Amino acid sequence: MNTVFIGGSRHISRLPAQAKERLNNIIENGHEVVVGDANGADKAVQKHFLDAAYEKVTVFCSGDKPRNNLGEWRTQNITPPKHVKGFQFYAAKDREMAREADFGFMIWDGKSPGTVLNVLRLIRAGKKAVLLNVPEESPVTFKTREQWSEFLARCSADLRENLRDRATPDEWEADEPSAQADLLETSRGVQNVKTSPATQPPSAADLAANVNAALASGDPSSFIDALGHLARAKKGGMTQIAKETGLARESLYRALGKDGNPELVTILKVISALGLTLEAKMQVKAGTSISL
Structure with missing residues (x-):
């Protein structure tokens, strides 16, 4: 029996068929589930497990009381660092869920940096994660850091910037993809790009x-x-x-x-x-x- 961290974007209030199918597989295999308390995907996932009368669910929340606990399951309250607000306040529970879980399943709206950041946290811990891109109806499976780096290289510059801003230095480390020519750049623009020789990091x-x-x-x-x-x-x-x-x-x-x-x-x-x-x-x- 494994523990699965399930998360997703706030803008997803209805689960697509692919997501429901994977959740049903989790139920059939009797896995433990850790899920957040936010509106959107978290609440929709809770609703699915509630309708299935599934009991192996733990709801994580930052602070004293969960915003959503539809099945009145066991709760895990995480105390964020003092003076932390906004995204970092709620990220405290996400970090704990990533540590607790053996696998991760993220339901993504194609834009939310927080959902993708949970994939990074799982990969950093050597755990497998599946990212379901709902608009494109395509799941991406991550097993190695190389797969993460390849995914990151395909992301928009804005998304990479948001991920870097929200991640801790330990989470982000050196996974910034190398500068690559945009598909719309001319060959001349590519030729004019100068690269500096790699420097040896300090020992x-x-x-x-x-x-x-x-x-x-x-x-x-x-x-x-x-x-x-x-x-x-x-x-x-x-x-x-x-x-x-x-x-x-x-x-x-x-x-x-x-x-x-x-x-x-x-x-x-x-x-x-x-x-x-x-x-x-x-x-x-x-x-x-x-x-x-």
């Missing part, structure tokens, strides 16, 4: 050296920025740091991001998770002698 040792240099400079913002770069470069990224420190991943992104101001205990936990040590040395000014 962990380089990033650790940057942390030391920033710490020695006495500039707190430079130190936090360098520490954040090193944390994101660690295998598993902020997700792994969060697991090892017991801190919320979203809180780590804020604390180690631009204008971050983490508490000392957070800094010490992150340094330990990175395998670093913090050492204090006496600074000796010229002309001063110290006897020990």
